[in-house]
Amino acid sequence: MAASTNELVQDVLESVKKQFKSITVEKDIEVDVDCGNLLVCDQNPIDIKLYRSNKNEFISSLARDNTQLLFNQIWKLPIHKVDDVVVAEIPDPQIRIPREKPVPKAKKLTKWQEYAELKGIQKRKRSRLVFDEETKEWVPRFGYKSKNDLKKDWLLEVPDNADPFEDQFAKKKGEKKERVAKNELQRLRNIARAQKSKGVLFAISYSHFLLKDPLGGYFSEDTWDHMQQFFDGNMFGSFMVLKLRKIPSKSQIQYLHCSNSNQNNNRSRDGLIPKPQQSQDEVNQAFHLAKKSTASIGRFEEKLPKEIVEKNSRKKRKFEPTFGQLDKEKDREKKILNHILLGKPKLDIAKAVNKEMRDGEVVEDERESRRRQKGRGSKKALPKSVRRGNRGNKSSYR
């Protein structure tokens, strides 16, 4: 009896199984299933003969098999109910996808925040409304219809020592304005403090600057790290937006180039190609070129501290208009004529004054040095104990 029931059960099960198609899929190379992205990557080579014979069917069967594999994986995930909906807990994605925006940096604290942190002052929530004792009403803490609303005052007391003709209303308004302005100034100052370390901004086409890599724009991690000593910034496509912190010195530049393995000795007109020996002049030239490579030909670029003046800068010559401005021309000619006719050397007052002052100083210095030689000599030459003794008169009396 028991055997027959078992057979019966198995028969039923098999007949049920025959009703349904199987969910197993076999592949030569195991398929990468990324449940986090709901993604399947099938690396198996495609049978081109089959593909060409019946394109649509082949693709749909391929797609079905792969989705089946994905669904098999998903159904293995832990499942629970949230508001009568069955929900699978999907793991973190395996394949990383580029971000939309860079990772947010921590904001620099404002001066007050820094102070509060130091002192352990906690921010506390203040209620929006406060109770006004005079009117027995709840009024806003600040702003329109608040207790301190300037529009509310229709009468103001003139203080004892105040000028009776002073407008107290205007004074109060002015004070308020000043407070607002002070707050704004402090806000800007905080921003400036946060920006201070970032230096001057440059947009540098990196095909123009010393940072070009002969491999075609691929930087090694190492090089980038070294470069970050000098720049804050990012590389975008063929452009590098850089904030130059300081001009790298000769040896530092050399170091940068050495860390780039492949070197090219060709010097191109439009920039600097890295090589082991780079002269300061070349770097300077490239730097100035990069600076000029903005839409406004570098007209609005800020100067760096200790920036070296460009050599052989091709200044654009400016010509006077050929007609129309006779007065200017007349004045210029007149000036030259006057200068010649006077026959005196031109006196630059500023220069003269400077010279006079310098001469005076030199004379003073000479006198001083002579006095020192004649005198007892410098104090430093004497031993310490003697010096101490000379300082206080009292001790010498004893």
Next chain:
Amino acid sequence: MHRIVKPKNKRSKRFLDAKESQIIENTKTAMFIRGSQTSDVVNNALKEIYIMKKPNAVMFTKKNNIRPFEDFTSLEFFSNKNDASLFVFGSHNKKRPHNLVMGHLYDYHLLDMFELGIESFQSMNSFKNTKLTVGSKPCLVFAGELFNSDHSYKRLKYFLISKFLPGSDGAKRPPRWARACPLLHCCDGKVVLKSYKTLLKKSGTKTPRVELEEIGPSMDLVMRRTHLATTDLYKRSLKVPKTAKPKKRKNISIDAFKTTHGRVHMEKQDLGNLQTRKMKALKRVREEKKQKEAQPRNKELRSQCIRVRNKILIKPA
């Protein structure tokens, strides 16, 4: 970033806050742009990819005379304006007929850009099946060796993943969600893009049997020109912020009734110094004290005494 000009009202502040970079990012939005000349095929392709991407997509109504491979600055500008980091640009001319330029941006600057020519196109309308619902989550299938071996195809794969990526609405999704299934399959140097609807059938087991029904659009694409970001830039765009990963909570568990249980590890207690109940009867009498004083001062003996006392204390249970 510090804003120098303060937003005038709450609404604009909220807008700017949403635009700022976040640790956990929102789903990327895509812009659909038509070039100065477009063919019917390109128009339809744009429209239908737009439908697939819909809640996170912007369709430009006017034509834009852009040549992305010559100057992509206007794309970057659009990206900034719309706060969108994906774009699909369609154009059609004699040299490159039925042209789609797709790409993604990082921090409003171009990352990768692919020019794909449409060889054959079948619209959604040509399939008589039911359409997919807006916002249904797609699962992607990439088949073919090229997607793993070739550098530019690999990048194309990652781009397409980021394009069709289901929205990151937490880690939980119902398993019966997936309706669309764009298949990207690479053969003969062509990328075949198809989309299906998944039908879940009984299989006799818990896991359902999957059947597919084609809903369109389907296209054969040929790679033309590419613009790939430098490896360095690409690497930086992949950076995962430290804070995005949740910290592991140790020794804290929540049971079925949602009460939190904590496990505390303690040092071994010294039961010798345990304070038992204070009772008058247990107090030392004067004589006892005297006795204790009279005890030998030998350290060894005293320690022995203490040891004995401890044993007694531990024993009573």
